Amino acid sequence: MLVSSRLNRSQQCAQVAKKANAILAWISNGVGSGSRAGISPLWAPHSQQDMEGLERVQRRAARLGRGLENKSHEERLRELGLFSLEKRRRRGDLLALCSSLTGGGREGGLGSSSR
Numbered sequence: 001m002l003v004s005s006r007l008n009r010s011q012q013c014a015q016v017a018k019k020a021n022a023i024l025a026w027i028s029n030g031v032g033s034g035s036r037a038g039i040s041p042l043w044a045p046h047s048q049q050d051m052e053g054l055e056r057v058q059r060r061a062a063r064l065g066r067g068l069e070n071k072s073h074e075e076r077l078r079e080l081g082l083f084s085l086e087k088r089r090r091r092g093d094l095l096a097l098c099s100s101l102t103g104g105g106r107e108g109g110l111g112s113s114s115r
Contacts (some may be wrong), residue, residue: 008047009046009047009050010047010049010050013047013050013053013054014050014053016054017053017054017056017057020054020057020061021057021060024057024060024061024064027064028064051085051086051089054085055084055085058077058082058084058085059073062076062077062080062082063076065079065080068080
């Protein structure tokens with residue numbers, strides 16, 4: 001993982017987006033079968049610029065699926081069983097909060113029963 005001296009992960013996000021775009025170009029130009037398999041969500045960064053860059057990659061990947069070309073981005077995501085980057089971030093934040101409140105699966109947390 002790349003982290004700047006200011007503890008910024010933007011360089012890492014840009015590198016991931018660049019690599020993902022290169023892979024998408026290879027898929028669409030050479031292998032482009034139109035299969036929906038293999039489209040996976042990207043991890044969630046913190047800065048708005050990084051989120052937008054990765055969201056653009058997801059939009060591009062979603063357009064590769066056969067039969068999705070003329071649908072809105074939201075419809076494509078729904079058909080692929082994916083959520084937007086923003087929704088995944090919110091879900092991840094809620095899961096992390098829940099995990100910390102319940103002791104992260106360890107005995108003795110707030111959510112565990114006492115014996």
